[in-house]
Amino acid sequence: MQKKTIHILSIESSCDDTSAAILRNDTVLSNVVANQKIHAAYGGVVPELASRAHQQNIVPVVQQALEQAGITKNNLDAIAFTRGPGLMGSLLVGTSFAKSLSIALDIPLISVNHMQAHVLAHFIKEENYTAPDFPFLCLTISGGHTQILRITDYNNFEILGETIDDAVGEAFDKSAKLLGLPYPGGPLIDKYAKLGNKTAYKFTEPRTSGVLDFSFSGLKTAILYFLQKEQKKDPNFINDHLNDICASIQHTIVNILMKKMMEASKITGITNIAIAGGVSANSEIRDTLKSYENTLGWQTYIPKFEYTTDNAAMIGIVGYFKYLNKDFDKENTLATSRLDINE
Ligand code: KG4
Ligand code: ZN
Numbered sequence: 299m300q301k302k303t304i305h306i307l308s309i310e311s312s313c314d315d316t317s318a319a320i321l322r323n324d325t326v327l328s329n330v331v332a333n334q335k336i337h338a339a340y341g342g343v344v345p346e347l348a349s350r351a352h353q354q355n356i357v358p359v360v361q362q363a364l365e366q367a368g369i370t371k372n373n374l375d376a377i378a379f380t381r382g383p384g385l386m387g388s389l390l391v392g393t394s395f396a397k398s399l400s401i402a403l404d405i406p407l408i409s410v411n412h413m414q415a416h417v418l419a420h421f422i423k424e425e426n427y428t429a430p431d432f433p434f435l436c437l438t439i440s441g442g443h444t445q446i447l448r449i450t451d452y453n454n455f456e457i458l459g460e461t462i463d464d465a466v467g468e469a470f471d472k473s474a475k476l477l478g479l480p481y482p483g484g485p486l487i488d489k490y491a492k493l494g495n496k497t498a499y500k501f502t503e504p505r506t507s508g509v510l511d512f513s514f515s516g517l518k519t520a521i522l523y524f525l526q527k528e529q530k531k532d533p534n535f536i537n538d539h540l541n542d543i544c545a546s547i548q549h550t551i552v553n554i555l556m557k558k559m560m561e562a563s564k565i566t567g568i569t570n571i572a573i574a575g576g577v578s579a580n581s582e583i584r585d586t587l588k589s590y591e592n593t594l595g596w597q598t599y600i601p602k603f604e605y606t607t608d609n610a611a612m613i614g615i616v617g618y619f620k621y622l623n624k625d626f627d628k629e630n631t632l633a634t635s636r637l638d639i640n641e
Contacts, residue, residue, distance in 0.1 A: 304375045304621055305367075307360065307399075308614030311392030312384025312412045313441065314343045316355035319610035320367035324423040324618055327367035329604060329611040330359050338480040342471070349387030356395050363610070374405055376626075378617025381409035382637035383442070389633035397629050406626040410616045412608075413443060413639045414455065416574040418619070419605040419612035421452075430570050430599045435562055437555060439583075440575035440608075441467035441482070444512050446562045447639065452619055455639045458562055459510025466551060467577050469514035473521050473547050477536055487544045488580050494541030496549035496582075499524065503554050510562050512554065521547060552582045556590075563596070572599035576607040 303322060310317040314337055319329040332355040337343045364371060379396035382389055400407040417436050421429045430449075435458075438445045444461040464472070467484055474483015501524065504516035525543075528535040536543065563569055573587060578601060590596045605612055620626075 304618065305369060305373050306376045306378055306408075306614050306617045306621060307363065307371075307374050308378040308410070308610045308617050309356070309360070309392045309396050310380050310412070310415075310608055310610040310613045311352045311356065311388050312380045312382070313388060313608060314348045314351075315608040316352045316359050317608065317610035318356075318360040318363035319614045320363050320369060321611065321614035321618055322367075324421065324615060326422055326611045326614065327369070328363045329609055330362045330366065331609050332359050341475050341481050343385070343481070345385045345387050348385060349391055352388055352391035356391055360395070371399070371403060374403060376400075376406040376408055376617060376621050377403075378408040378410050378613050378620070380412045380415070380613055381631065382634035383412055384635060386633065386635045389635065393631075393633040397631075401629060406621070407629065407631070408617045408620045408625065409627045409631050410613045410620070411637055411639065411641060412613075413438065413445075413637070414453075415612040415616045416440065417447065417449060417455065417572070418452065418616050419574060419601050420572055420599050421619075422605060422611060422615045424602060427602070430572050430597070433568055434570035434572055434599070435559065435566065435568050436572040436574055437559055437578075438575045439466045439555065439573065439577035441465060441471065443575065444514070445639070446510050446558060448566060448568065453640075457639065458566070459508060459512065459558060461512040461514060462506060462508070463513050463515040464518065466512070466514060466555065467575075469517055469551055470548075470577065472518050476518075476522055476525055477540065477543065484577060484580065487548055488582070490541045490544035491548040491582065494543070494545030496545040498539070498542035499546040501546065501550045503550060510558055510565070512558065514551075514554075517550065517554075548580070548582055552580070552586055555583065556586055560594070563594075569594070569596045570599070571596045574601060574606070579603055579606040
């Protein structure tokens with residue numbers, strides 16, 4: 299029997315990116331992301347400004363997604379949206395929009411967990427990309443989360459370890475702030491690190507009692523004290539050594555992440571290893587993980603750049619799976635800022 303063709307409009311608005319995508323079954327037809335530049339000046343996301351920008355962006359972004367996909371809203375079979383976790387004001391914009399449009403078009407509404415979507419982005423159908431087989435481990439690293447997950451099927455996510463304080467994205471962004479770089483600093487550290495020596499400076503790696511847990515707040519303090527000490531000796535220290543500092547910070551973070559993944563693989567015996575989330579765009583993480591295919595015999599799954607940072611295509615793939623299970627939501631579904639990965 300031939301599979302029915304489904305078109306899903308998906309909407310992501312959990313933080314500071316307004317995104318809309320159209321999927322035809324598990325294939326992405328369009329994936330439009332409007333970044334909010336306004337937060338750069340404040341050194342971090344300002345929730346009130348984020349929700350206002352979502353309100354301005356959402357209609358044009360959805361319009362563009364439809365145009366790029368070459369369909370109209372009357373071709374849609376369902377609307378998927380991010381229910382949480384995220385910033386409440388931001389989530390409300392996407393949620394209200396999705397609900398209104400689903401009522402107007404009289405098509406199903408599907409709520410999606412943002413963290414599941416980061417992981418399941420691996421199942422978006424792409425040329426030359428094979429999705430991981432179950433079970434696999436996923437290192438989910440974003441601005442708000444740092445988790446090692448064991449995934450045994452599409453809706454079973456077991457948290458094996460997670461951060462006890464800052465998320466890894468925050469570690470990148472806060473380090474960047476100490477260096478005077480604008481928000482989000484993660485991609486800039488990555489950029490400057492390419493030109494620097496990663497063994498130039500050493501930072502102590504924080505310890506945690508849980509073998510697979512992470513801690514990044516100590517690292518931020520270590521970097522702060524290091525910079526203060528060096529700047530006393532040389533006020534131009536940061537400017538003159540920016541590339542080496544970035545390379546050393548990045549290398550320390552990547553080491554922390556990779557050691558924990560090796561431990562997780564050893565404990566579980568699983569060698570199918572995926573990464574997900576905004577920080578998985580980082581080039582050293584991607585290169586290091588890839589190199590473990592040869593040295594450790596891992597099968598690694600590294601998503602396309604556009605599916606790493608927040609985007610609606612990842613919401614759409616979860617929407618598609620839920621559509622197949624007829625797992626629909628009512629109009630009274632509420633956005634929620636906190637949401638466990640299995641909810
Ligand atoms: O998944 P995401 O887009 O949003 C959240 O759900 O948090 O992740 C954003 C995070 C930010 O902290 C940003 O600095 C970081 O991902 N990031 C990077 C890179 N690209 C984005 N961190 C390091 N290297 C990168 N290339
Ligand atoms: Zn995210």
